[in-house]
Amino acid sequence: MSKILITSALPYINGIKHLGNLAGSQLPADVYARFQRARGNEVLAICATDEHGTPAELAAQAAGQDVRTYCDEQHRLQAEVGARFGLSWDWFGRSSSHQNAALTQHFSDVLEDQGFIEERVDRQLYSLADKRFLPDRYVEGICPVCGYPKARGDQCDNCGSLLDPLDLKEPYSVISGSRDLEVRDTRHLYLLQTKLAERIRAWVNTRQHWPTLARSIALKHLDEGLIDRGITRDLSWGVPVTRGGQPRTGMEGKVFYVWFDAPIEYIAATQEWADATGGDWRAWWRTDAGADQVRYVEFMGKDNVAFHSVSFPATILGSGEPWKTVDTLKAFNWLNWYGGKFSTSQGRGIFMDSALEILPADCWRWYLTSNSPEHSDSTFTFEQLVAAVNRDLADVLGNFVNRILKFCEGRFEGVVPAGGEPGPLEAKLCADVAGALADLTAQFEAIEVRKSAQALRALWVLGNEYLQEAAPWSAIKTDQVRAGVIVRTAVNLVGLYGRVSAPIIPFAAEAMRRAVGESSDMWPGVDISAELSRIPEGRALTTPPILFSKIEDTQVAAWSARFGAA
Template structure:
């Protein structure tokens, strides 16, 4: 017998729980490109919106990752102190994400006092439990730059795959973890100088070798991970974990609270994932109970934690971050699912700020509204493999899916209803076979859409949503209310009333994907707040909006992109 406090989940039952959603922290240095958006923040937002719509308790957390050499160097180049630079960049990124409709409950910063305190706590617990070790290492010093170079600021050729721009900490091409001394023909990423010297310096190491068996046991128990996430975690484990240096000779970061380590800070990849917790603490500080963050992160009950990130972040989230948590011997919340994404390329190549190749998030919003990007990017989601953004594909998604399939349906029905039925939903007619087929099709597609979102299958979800829009066009093509109006006004009234209720369904189903457009449709249909927050799984109801209710005709929801415009955009942003 099913638990009375449970809800259906496919063929199983799950108890009510709270959903903790985190998106990989965007680095503070520079505006993010579309691949960053679709590989973490955007799908996390779609999922969070869907869960909220279903009545679930959701906390959606993100933050800017602000420490490390890139921030220092960018601040220097901008003529600002690093604190001011990070403040400005955080505000700029937050503004862009608001423009895309990302519904973070809190967008924090890893430079916050809470973050420093929590990072030092994690270190102290790991140290007390014997998982930290002090060692002397040989580190690269650049004479040209007059400084030690962090791993990521030494570039060269990867010894494993031959990629010629591998960083000293990790090859982004094959995801192999590296030390700077592994690189072939290393050079400074700051000056390009090859006048490098290896010097001895003292650092702390996280003993991943000691924690390896515990991490493997945890990974083996994760049955929900995708093939991508699991394969990357197992690749690391099967190659054998190495103890990881977690401190750096830098001034900007979380200070290391250890005698003899003055002037050193924690490696950015040690402190960054703690940002999920510190940002939640920042959120709780704004609430009535400041300790509420612990109900999500510490000895928490009935929390389902889902993380979103691109594949280059997977090694750290499947291995290093779990190892840190396990090593504290404290009951911190660990991920239930880690949704990893492949890369979105630009015509098969990499997005590049320096060569102005590809479209970046601030530029995108200047070209077309946010919902165009939200839908098209989810429809291009690089889930099972890398996928390529092209302006031609973008044009198809906007013109055919949004403008023709959804926008044209809404416009045709509401304009016709307004002119023939004086701006109110008409009464009359009895539903027949066509309406029954429509209802069955919608129920089937809504169930499929809900399952896709529950299973984090975003590309398939977008395809299903588009199929739902297509059903409506097929219905009015078959029923032709404009012709029916001349022959049987009551029958035409039935088709229009059914179609307006279908528009309501479209707004509810589309809301997680294109929330700005959904809001325009809600406004046009003059829905109450309660009517706007209908659960997707209960939304198929062609009697929800009854005869006599008024509505408005909104301006066209989407504009089509012309071939000449697409060619200009391709030339402007370097697609080849």
């Protein structure tokens, strides 16, 4: 048994996430966690809301709430909808926790002790109307290069020039529209990534299990040269900047930049878990306390790779302390929406809460897994959703379960038939299942999401093939015992499916296990003959309702209209 630490990118606090966020980090992380638990490994699956930063402040303001209240409420909503999707976190924390504040301040201290942090004075635009400094994307004005009137502070969308907010002509605040701005000096801490570059490169070169996407992004940044990053901001909502536990002189009222404290929350959330459960967080994160034996796997969208492959490692490695670093970095591409992107700010696409209003979680989990944006961007379409649900779940799996349980109910009074011995067809079935199961196991182990779904489906198909060939409806006319063997075998197959399907469709999997009285949710072994003899003769079965209802054309039409699919 090994220890596996799993984290998924922290969902930002400003509202329920859309299906793209789910597909690209939280769902695959959960599938992997469930699989590894079933394998008997000790798993710790950690996630949390990322609560700091300007967008949170603005969202709270728009909602008419103070930011703490807003975050309390949004955290609860995200935790609830995640649970309804079957996301089986061991802990769903909050980057606003006191544990994260303490740990973030600790990293700041040790990084400064190691000579990797220094103070610098910047000149930044201050909005008198908003009473705040403006991050560069919250300033717009006339582009000094091409004259475009709505250039952002960091870049002009018209000519592509990279800009400094101070270069803009006639700048105004995006927050309030106010032009009452002035340039003020502001003091900030900088993380000296330039001094850590070679250490990071050496570390990246030791990472054997990174896909090319992650490695190439990391090496690209290293090749182009890291820049020293400002890690503090002029905001009120965040982790206060301190030195040695006291407010830092000259930086009172400032907080750490959200990208500095957010990854640290992976560790802090584990501390939150430990404080709540009595667990040992050091065994997962400190290599001097056993974490060198842990396999650490991170899940994220491709936009997060730079921060996880370079920035966060700079924090960890620069501390000089024995922290665990990521072994496998699994990155995903985008799930698009009818030509464009899902957009939180524009409310475009399908969000997790409304998704559950129209279909059960398992349908979404299956669709988003079998069509995962794993190796390239993929596009959500209702057409593909219908195909995934109706063909794979309803026809292939759901109907198999239903047809055999109904048959057992009608011909054997819902009791697992006794007597008889397996024959050649059962031997062939065992061999086929063994092969398919080995493939499925390998795909899950390799975190090949799409291929895992394909392999699982192949396993389901075997059930229908077996029934077709064994034809218990014919056998029962001449040989009651033989028909009993077939039914018993197929019922056992339902129990097996209830175990191996659980990582992707946990709710239906549990229903299958319950129907045949399978109490184990552990991964099957290699002796398939034994695995298909677990449901004892004479056991009374309970046929559950249809596992998956089919999607009707009228529903698709209604959903397309509701969600603006075109």
